[in-house]
Amino acid sequence: MKERYSRQILFSPIGEKGQQKLSEKHVLLIGAGALGTSNAEMLARAGVGKITVVDRDYVEWSNLQRQQLFTERDAVERIPKAVAAAHRLREINSEINISGEIMDVSVQEIEELVEGVDIMIDATDNFETRMLLNDASQKYKVPWVYGACTGSYGLSYTIVPGQTPCFSCLLGAVPMGGETCDTVGIISPAVQIVAAYQAAEALKLLVEDYKSLRRNLFYFDIWQNQQSTIKVEKLKKDDCPSCGQASTYPNLDPVNLSRTAVLCGRDTVQIRPANKKKRNLDELSDRLQAVEGGKVEGNTFLLNLTIEGRRLVAFQDGRVLIHGTKDISEAKTLYNRYIGG
Amino acid sequence: MKLFINGEEMIVPDNVTNVEKLLDYFNLNNKAGIVERNQVIVDRSLHAEESVTNEDRIEIVHFVGGG
Numbered sequence: 070m071k072e073r074y075s076r077q078i079l080f081s082p083i084g085e086k087g088q089q090k091l092s093e094k095h096v097l098l099i100g101a102g103a104l105g106t107s108n109a110e111m112l113a114r115a116g117v118g119k120i121t122v123v124d125r126d127y128v129e130w131s132n133l134q135r136q137q138l139f140t141e142r143d144a145v146e147r148i149p150k151a152v153a154a155a156h157r158l159r160e161i162n163s164e165i166n167i168s169g170e171i172m173d174v175s176v177q178e179i180e181e182l183v184e185g186v187d188i189m190i191d192a193t194d195n196f197e198t199r200m201l202l203n204d205a206s207q208k209y210k211v212p213w214v215y216g217a218c219t220g221s222y223g224l225s226y227t228i229v230p231g232q233t234p235c236f237s238c239l240l241g242a243v244p245m246g247g248e249t250c251d252t253v254g255i256i257s258p259a260v261q262i263v264a265a266y267q268a269a270e271a272l273k274l275l276v277e278d279y280k281s282l283r284r285n286l287f288y289f290d291i292w293q294n295q296q297s298t299i300k301v302e303k304l305k306k307d308d309c310p311s312c313g314q315a316s317t318y319p320n321l322d323p324v325n326l327s328r329t330a331v332l333c334g335r336d337t338v339q340i341r342p343a344n345k346k347k348r349n350l351d352e353l354s355d356r357l358q359a360v361e362g363g364k365v366e367g368n369t370f371l372l373n374l375t376i377e378g379r380r381l382v383a384f385q386d387g388r389v390l391i392h393g394t395k396d397i398s399e400a401k402t403l404y405n406r407y408i409g410g
Numbered sequence: 411m412k413l414f415i416n417g418e419e420m421i422v423p424d425n426v427t428n429v430e431k432l433l434d435y436f437n438l439n440n441k442a443g444i445v446e447r448n449q450v451i452v453d454r455s456l457h458a459e460e461s462v463t464n465e466d467r468i469e470i471v472h473f474v475g476g477g
């Protein structure tokens with residue numbers, strides 16, 4: 070057991086004490102895409118006691134180029150990322166506690182997930198979820214490590230409640246649209262650099278070596294051979310609604326969150342029903358088999374209906390992804406027509 | 411005019427006289443980001459007032475959503 074972590078224990082800032090601390094900590098990873106799988110593998114190998122990986126999507130062929138925990142089989146079978154990641158992580162380290170949650174993280178979910186967690190790692194693909202993480206971090210005093218990348222560019226920053234500016238302070242306003250991995254692409258080395266910075270900061274936080282935290286915003290372009298940092302402490306706003314004196318955590322107010330989202334440049338709309346109840350996929354499957362011109366496939370976790378040149382994927386947690394359109398009203402029509410309620 | 415942008419020496423046209431015009435020049439004006447001029451962060455509301463002069467050291471970082 071000790072042999073396994075011997076090289077990390079030899080590293081004096083961690084040592085025996087740090088290793089013990091790691092084994093007692095719980096990391097929440099939001100997102101099991103490129104950043105999520107890379108962070109998860111490093112932290113699982115490092116012996117973090119409990120890792121929870123949350124993701125709303127399933128594995129596709131276009132993920133395999135950089136999302137290191139997944140295999141071709143996962144893509145063929147459309148295994149939910151949270152399930153495939155947890156499976157692989159357990160193969161890597163059976164001595165730690167790993168939990169994979171198939172869910173779309175919104176207010177209610179984050180409030181439940183954050184309980185008992187020591188740090189959160191941002192491996193999401195959108196700003197809305199990051200703002201949610203940000204406010205949950207402030208409200209429950211849990212640090213989080215921002216990370217993002219597109220193309221050959223990436224950046225990272227560690228947010229410690231009560232010490233650093235929060236993400237809202239840094240960002241000003243939430244940007245609309247912008248570059249995504251699906252519009253400008255992404256190369257794996259850019260992912261790995263961001264993930265390495267995030268995981269290193271996570272280790273510092275987990276072994277409680279706070280003075281070694283980076284404290285500045287790091288960014289790079291690995292193709293253009295640029296890298297730099299900015300000191301951002303001055304951006305902390307006293308009147309910030311998320312981290313200021315009279316914080317109201319606006320991003321945890323459901324009024325400010327959408328139920329329907331166009332997914333990160335994927336030509337896909339996600340619909341999240343207002344009433345949260347488990348969807349009976351067997352019942353739905355029986356019903357859809359009867360639909361003329363439709364093709365129904367599925368696995369334990371999701372059901373896939375191909376019809377009218379579109380593809381609808383229904384999850385147990387109630388969500389439905391409508392592939393092949395960015396048009397929310399068309400997506401809603403298809404949802405109401407075939408899934409209903 | 412010669413600037414050091416993200417540590418790299420670059421020549422930009424002389425009509426790039428302030429931070430706003432510089433961001434326009436790089437097509438970065440509608441992105442969320444932070445600009446630092448000679449190691450001081452430029453307030454977002456003051457990009458048009460903050461002039462850019464020869465040999466300035468500028469850092470431009472923009473936030474992206476991918477991951």
Ligand SMILES: [Zn+2]
Nearest residue numbers: 235238309312
């Ligand atoms: Zn703030």
